[in-house]
Structure formats: C-alpha cells, structure tokens
Amino acid sequence: MSTRANDNRRLLVRLGIAAVAMFGFGFALVPFYEAICQVTGLRNILQPDVVENTQVDPSRQLTIELDANTHDLAWRFRPTQNSVDIHPGQLVEITYEVTNTRDVAVTGQAVPSYGPQIAGDYFKKLNCFCFEKQTLAAGETRVMPVLFVVDPKLPNDVHTITLSYTFFEVEGTQAQKTAPAGRS
Amino acid sequence: MSAVTPDQVHDDHHHHGPTGLMRWITTTNHKDIGTMYLIFSFIMFLSGGVMALTIRAELFKPGLQIVQPEFFNQLTTMHGLVMVFGAIMPAFVGFANWMLPLMIGASDMAFARMNNWSFWLLPVAAILLIGSFFVPGGATAAGWTLYAPLSVQMGMGMDLTIFAVHIMGISSIMGAINIVVTVLNMRAPGMTMMKMPLFCWTWLITAYLLIAVMPVLAGAVTMILTDRHFGTSFFNAAGGGDPVLYQHVFWFFGHPEVYIMILPAFGIVSEIIPTFARKPLFGYASMVYATASIAILSFVVWAHHMFTTGMPAETQLFFMYATMLIAVPTGVKVFNWVATMWRGSMTFETPMLWATGFIFVFTMGGFTGLICAIAPIDIQVQDTYYVVAHFHYVLVAGSLFALFAGAYYWLPKWTGVMYSEFIGKLHFWCSIIFFNITFFPMHFLGLAGMPRRIPDYALQFADFNALASVGAFGFGLSQLIFIVAVVKCVRGDGKKAAASPWEDAQGLEWTVPSPAPHHTFEIPPVVK
Numbered sequence: 001m002s003t004r005a006n007d008n009r010r011l012l013v014r015l016g017i018a019a020v021a022m023f024g025f026g027f028a029l030v031p032f033y034e035a036i037c038q039v040t041g042l043r044n045i046l047q048p049d050v051v052e053n054t055q056v057d058p059s060r061q062l063t064i065e066l067d068a069n070t071h072d073l074a075w076r077f078r079p080t081q082n083s084v085d086i087h088p089g090q091l092v093e094i095t096y097e098v099t100n101t102r103d104v105a106v107t108g109q110a111v112p113s114y115g116p117q118i119a120g121d122y123f124k125k126l127n128c129f130c131f132e133k134q135t136l137a138a139g140e141t142r143v144m145p146v147l148f149v150v151d152p153k154l155p156n157d158v159h160t161i162t163l164s165y166t167f168f169e170v171e172g173t174q175a176q177k178t179a180p181a182g183r184s
Numbered sequence: 185m186s187a188v189t190p191d192q193v194h195d196d197h198h199h200h201g202p203t204g205l206m207r208w209i210t211t212t213n214h215k216d217i218g219t220m221y222l223i224f225s226f227i228m229f230l231s232g233g234v235m236a237l238t239i240r241a242e243l244f245k246p247g248l249q250i251v252q253p254e255f256f257n258q259l260t261t262m263h264g265l266v267m268v269f270g271a272i273m274p275a276f277v278g279f280a281n282w283m284l285p286l287m288i289g290a291s292d293m294a295f296a297r298m299n300n301w302s303f304w305l306l307p308v309a310a311i312l313l314i315g316s317f318f319v320p321g322g323a324t325a326a327g328w329t330l331y332a333p334l335s336v337q338m339g340m341g342m343d344l345t346i347f348a349v350h351i352m353g354i355s356s357i358m359g360a361i362n363i364v365v366t367v368l369n370m371r372a373p374g375m376t377m378m379k380m381p382l383f384c385w386t387w388l389i390t391a392y393l394l395i396a397v398m399p400v401l402a403g404a405v406t407m408i409l410t411d412r413h414f415g416t417s418f419f420n421a422a423g424g425g426d427p428v429l430y431q432h433v434f435w436f437f438g439h440p441e442v443y444i445m446i447l448p449a450f451g452i453v454s455e456i457i458p459t460f461a462r463k464p465l466f467g468y469a470s471m472v473y474a475t476a477s478i479a480i481l482s483f484v485v486w487a488h489h490m491f492t493t494g495m496p497a498e499t500q501l502f503f504m505y506a507t508m509l510i511a512v513p514t515g516v517k518v519f520n521w522v523a524t525m526w527r528g529s530m531t532f533e534t535p536m537l538w539a540t541g542f543i544f545v546f547t548m549g550g551f552t553g554l555i556c557a558i559a560p561i562d563i564q565v566q567d568t569y570y571v572v573a574h575f576h577y578v579l580v581a582g583s584l585f586a587l588f589a590g591a592y593y594w595l596p597k598w599t600g601v602m603y604s605e606f607i608g609k610l611h612f613w614c615s616i617i618f619f620n621i622t623f624f625p626m627h628f629l630g631l632a633g634m635p636r637r638i639p640d641y642a643l644q645f646a647d648f649n650a651l652a653s654v655g656a657f658g659f660g661l662s663q664l665i666f667i668v669a670v671v672k673c674v675r676g677d678g679k680k681a682a683a684s685p686w687e688d689a690q691g692l693e694w695t696v697p698s699p700a701p702h703h704t705f706e707i708p709p710v711v712k
Binding site: 004007008011012015016018019020021022023024025026027029030033037040046071108109111168169170 | 357422433
C-alpha cells in the first residue's frame, strides 16, 4: 500500500511540474509570437519598408487623405495639409504637427492604419515618426515628416487612400490615470 | 442529491466524522465531494440560465426594453464564464468523482484531501465572479474570451474575474491531477487500461488536456492583470504589444477547452448506449484512439477562431484543414454509437432518450462546426448568431444533454431510488423541443448577418428573435422539471433501485448496492 502512495506522490509531482511548465509556456508564447512575426514580416509597423521599384506611373493619380487622432492623450495632433494628390511610384513627403498641451513631458507612440485596408500592403513608408516613440516636453510643438511611396501595383479600383495615425500614450511615462470605472 | 447520509452507512465501516455542515466542509469522501460538485454546478447552471433569460428577454423585440447595453454586455460575458467554468466543467468533475473510483474498483480518489480543496476553491471563485456584478462599473463586459484591449480597459470587475479564473484554474488542475493519478495507479487488480469503461478513458485524456491548457489561460489572464496594473505591454500596441497575441494565447487554451467540455460527454454516452442497446460498445479500441486523436489535434487548430485577424492565406489553410481533420475521429465516434445501436434490443428509458438526443443534436452542431471551419465562410459568419447557434448546439445539446443522460443513468445508484420515468421523459421532450426552438432560428439570423453580443437589432430579425426568446424561456423552465425528478429521488419517493437497476448494464459500479454505501471497494474487487 505504501508503494502505491509513493507512486501516487511521484506522479503528482510530475504532473504538478507539467502544470507549472505549461504556465511558463504561456509566457514563452510571447517571444515566440514576436519571432514568428519578425521572420514572416507580419505586422512589422515599426520598420521602414524596402522599396524596390520607384518607377513613377504618371498615368494614374491618387488622392492621399491625411487623418490624425489621439487616444486618451492630451496632445493636439494634425496633418499640415488635409490631402495630397500623387502618382503611384512617386516619392512624397508630408508632415504632421503635434503639440503637447500638458504641463509635463509625455511619451507617445503613433500607430498607422489605412483605408481601404488593402492599401496598407502597397503603402511603403521610408521614414515615419511612427517608427519610434516620440517624447514631447511640456508645451512642445514638433513637425514630423512621413516619406512614402505608393507601390504602382496598387489595384486599379483604388483612387483614394486614407492614411490615419492614432497617437497612444506610452504607459509608465505618466502618473497613473484614474480611469472611470466600467468604461469600455 | 445528498445520496448517502451517515446513518445509512453500515458494512464493517462506520463513519466517524463531524456531522452537519462540518461533515460537508471537511469531507474527503469521493461520493460526498462528487455530490457537492454536482449541486454546485447545478446552482451555477441556474444562475447562468437566469442571465441567458435576461438576454433573451431583452432580445424579444427590437429596441432597448429591459437592460442597458453596458449591462447587456456584462450579461453575455458572465453567462459564458459561469456556464463554462461554473456549470459544465464542475459537473463533469462531479461525475468523475462519483463514478471513476466505482468504475475502476478503487476505494477513493488518490488524493482525498486535495480533492476536498479542489472543490472548496470553487465557491470562492463563484463568489468573486458573481460578486463582480456589484462593484463600481459592474462585471467585466469583454466577452467570455476576455479579449484585449477591452479587458485591459475594464473596471475592477475585470480584476475580480481574473482572480476567479485563477482560482478555478487551480481547482481544475488539482482535480485533473487527482483523476490522472487515480486512473493510472488505483485500478483494481485485473482492470487493465483497455478494460476500463470508456468514461474513464475520456476523463483520463480530458485531465491531461486540463493540465496542459489551464495554466496557459492562467498565464493569459495574468498578462492582462500586469498590463492593467503593472505597466507591462503584452497586449498594448502603444507599448510595443499586440492585442492579437492575446487571441493566440487564449485560443491555445480555448480550443482544447472545447474538448475538455465534450470528451467526458462522449464517455457518458458511450456508457449509456451499450446498456440500452443491450450490446457491447462497437469499436471500443477505435473509440479510445479517436478520443486521443481529438485531444492531440485540438492543440493545432486554435487559430480557426481568428480567421478575420489578418492571417496569411497559408496559415488560414493550415488551420482550416487541421480543423476539418477533427471531423474524422469525431465521425468515428458517431458511427460507433450508431453501430452499437444497430440491431440492438433498444429500449428508450430516459437516459437513452437523452443519449440518442445527444447524438442527433450534437451531430448537427458538429456539422455547423465543419461549416465554420471553412475559412471563407467563417469570415462571413464570424461574430454572428450562426456561431452562437453552432456552439450552443455542441455545448447545450452536447455537454449538457450528456450530463442529464448521465444524471438519470446513475441517479438510482446515487440515491437508491428510481426516478420517475414520466418526469424524466417530460424533461427530455421539453428540453429537446424548446432547445431547437431557441437555437435553430439563430442559424438563419446569423446567415442573415445579425451580430452577436448586441442588445438591439434591425427590424428584419424580429420574428426569429421572438421565436428564440419564447424557446429560451420554455427551455429554462423545463430545467425545473429536473429539480422535481432529483428531489423525489433524494426524498425516497419512488421505487427502490436494485444494485443494477438496468437490465444489461455492465461495469463495477453496478456490483455495489444502491445507494452506493459511503465506503466501497475497501477490498479491491478482482476483474477477470
């Protein structure tokens, strides 16, 4: 009977270790996921795109509408022009202007998105303020460039692309917010 | 369902323990603990049901009548959490506690004290979960999947839910370890692995799944907790995290979880059908292998819940084919059940009705699952009522119907009294009819584009929604019939049950008297 008790205990310890290891595995999924994204180039929004073909297609005209948003962030953020007309393959520079309206330094990160969604695959940014975090001193204003090329392989039915940036405040650089409870 | 009270205990053993409430708090007896699990899960089933009925009452007609959208979202979230973690899972653990030692000829579970602790963690978790309705901001409304970024932004109800999930996870892991050790080490002499009743096999495999994936869920909610309060950025895009990562981690748990809730149901049905077809189970070995294949495949299909997150086409194809592959072992099971019935001398007592009802309705849910597995179709029906219909067909008509089948099948063993066939059959027919009235229209609603988790809807969905709501109230009220059936048995109001009340039931559990004495198989039986 006591050998059975020992057997039971041994199995208990092994299964317990397995459970703890699986808890660790859950966290190991995080670097694993990032490695997969890096290898496959998925969702890599923080790095400049590589542009191979800069042949300008003058026969096509595209309107790039510029949009700016902030998420829970007391910054004034807007594009310096509302839209630009460009040709696919043309190297274009636009600028955004951002002002920190708070009396403390704040760090933010901009995340781009595109409308229509499919245009994101053809919108190649060579330089962008969204590639790194932006720290603005109290009251500072900054004009930030975006240098991009629209791939001429963009489907023909796309005539307008909306480039939209949202600035998020980077956690840990500010006093803890007292978030209203139950807000969703 | 308190089947065995101390004064009924006899044999050469006497129960020397505390009496009254302390008896239940301190008990280490697998039958007592199994009973408590079953009562707990039924209470949770009723609370989750009340939430579901509030949801259906709101959806009875378009517009907002009864609850506000914020509260509606809390209800859909909590209904899912309570039913999954509070009702279905503990109910199966209750069956495991009661039946596994009886089926393999063991005197108790391997770790009786740990068993007590596994159970008593659950009420604590339930209080945290239900109590979160009453904190400022209310319960979490992020959906039962607790997706980031919503779950990172919720009020303190979310924190309570995270802790409840942690506690329920610890409880499940301890219960699962107990079951693995019991099944592997405590079998009676001669009870080889391939002689075990299929319910033991399905629970053994389920227990391994639990040990493998519950810690992953605990990890996922821990990441949410640190994102919320400790400045980490696992899921926060601004800090370099990614909300889609949450979905990967969650569904790595979530898909095996689906099988955790259905494999023990397969086990119960595999016990009942041979009894009432009066034939041995067709293809026993293939059933074991099919269960194991389902469990292994369940680890490589998780991203079929995420076809709309912008995965590359090759990834979608992989997960689509892997998912469809699961239909093969599941099909093996369904065909084996049908083959067991084939040319059997079938009778349709209540457990058999539930079991055949299970096969019929669960298979429909399986087919809609196959449809959802097809990536281009899934992208169309993602987050619509089609998905709601699908998973209620497999979870209500699958897991819950099998639980009722098992409850009626073993009630005479638990209480020593035969339930009333009339009440049992009434319960079955009301349930299966109202179940289909509730959930069948949801397929059409989903195909027509009605989104899930929304308290209001466009006018063209009104008729089917009204129908579903009527069905839901019918289904909910039908479950009260079950209480009558059980209470009658517990009070001894019925025919006394023989040790083996079914004509041709096989298995060691039928060799002990009904009701099963407090201590059984102190001297292990010898299985030939």
